[in-house]
Amino acid sequence: AQSVAQPEDQVxxxxxxxxxxxxxxxxxxxxxxxxxxxxxxxxxxxxxxxITGDNLVKGSYGFEAEFNKSQTSFHLKKPSALVxxxxxxxxxxxxxxxxSNTGKLIFGQGTTLQVKP
Amino acid sequence: xxxxxxxPKFQVLKTGQSMTLQCAQDMNxxxxxxxxxxxxxxxxxxxxxxxxxxxxKGEVPNxxxxxxxxxxxxxxRLESAAPSQTSVxxxxxxxxxxxxxxxxxxxxxxxxxx
Numbered sequence: 001a002q003s004v005a006q007p008e009d010q011v012x013x014x015x016x017x018x019x020x021x022x023x024x025x026x027x028x029x030x031x032x033x034x035x036x037x038x039x040x041x042x043x044x045x046x047x048x049x050x051i052t053g054d055n056l057v058k059g060s061y062g063f064e065a066e067f068n069k070s071q072t073s074f075h076l077k078k079p080s081a082l083v084x085x086x087x088x089x090x091x092x093x094x095x096x097x098x099x100s101n102t103g104k105l106i107f108g109q110g111t112t113l114q115v116k117p
Numbered sequence: 118x119x120x121x122x123x124x125p126k127f128q129v130l131k132t133g134q135s136m137t138l139q140c141a142q143d144m145n146x147x148x149x150x151x152x153x154x155x156x157x158x159x160x161x162x163x164x165x166x167x168x169x170x171x172x173x174k175g176e177v178p179n180x181x182x183x184x185x186x187x188x189x190x191x192x193x194r195l196e197s198a199a200p201s202q203t204s205v206x207x208x209x210x211x212x213x214x215x216x217x218x219x220x221x222x223x224x225x226x227x228x229x230x231x
Binding site for chain 2: 036041043048090103104105107109
């Protein structure tokens with residue numbers, strides 16, 4: 001069965017420092033991976049996705065993610081954190097991988113990112 | 118383009134009451150989804166509709182029913198609300214390319230069952 005794990009409930013970083021939010025996955029077949037961000041009292045916003053191709057994926061707001069097949073990881077990164085990046089971040093994997101015909105996503109439990117001035 | 122809209126934004130129910138959460142999308146998407154979000158548990162899929170005229174159970178369907186009214190609208194009904202259904206509910210939709218397309222989310226409905 002497909003699954004996603006976000007091992008950290010919260011990540012704290014100082015403004016201007018690089019940030020990493022971790023995600024590991026377990027899928028059968030090719031993994032289709034996504035990152036979403038949720039600001040307080042808002043819906044989820046799409047940041048980036050990995051379907052195929054380059055292992056480094058660039059997304060919105062200066063975020064990027066590195067796909068590592070051998071470590072089954074898809075960590076979210078940003079070179080220089082902003083206070084406004086403080087939010088809840090979700091990693092997700094397409095249920096069924098490349099063979100899925102339903103589009104369902106399986107979400108990790110979320111990681112709260114706190115960027116301090 | 119409004120994207121995905123949900124009504125109501127907030128609702129308080131008493132145990133045993135019923136209600137319907139509405140969702141609509143204007144992106145001509147085929148597939149629509151209902152999730153619930155609870156602290157520390159991420160988002161869990163309640164029901165989904167891969168295409169107009171079809172609905173299927175997700176991970177946590179008990180206590181809920183859905184209707185895919187047309188291509189735009191997908192409603193979620195609680196027939197007899199229970200305190201365990203206190204949650205934030207999100208609707209999402211995705212387009213033609215189910216394998217690769219992104220899901221787009223509505224702003225959510227915060228439901229409290231007393």
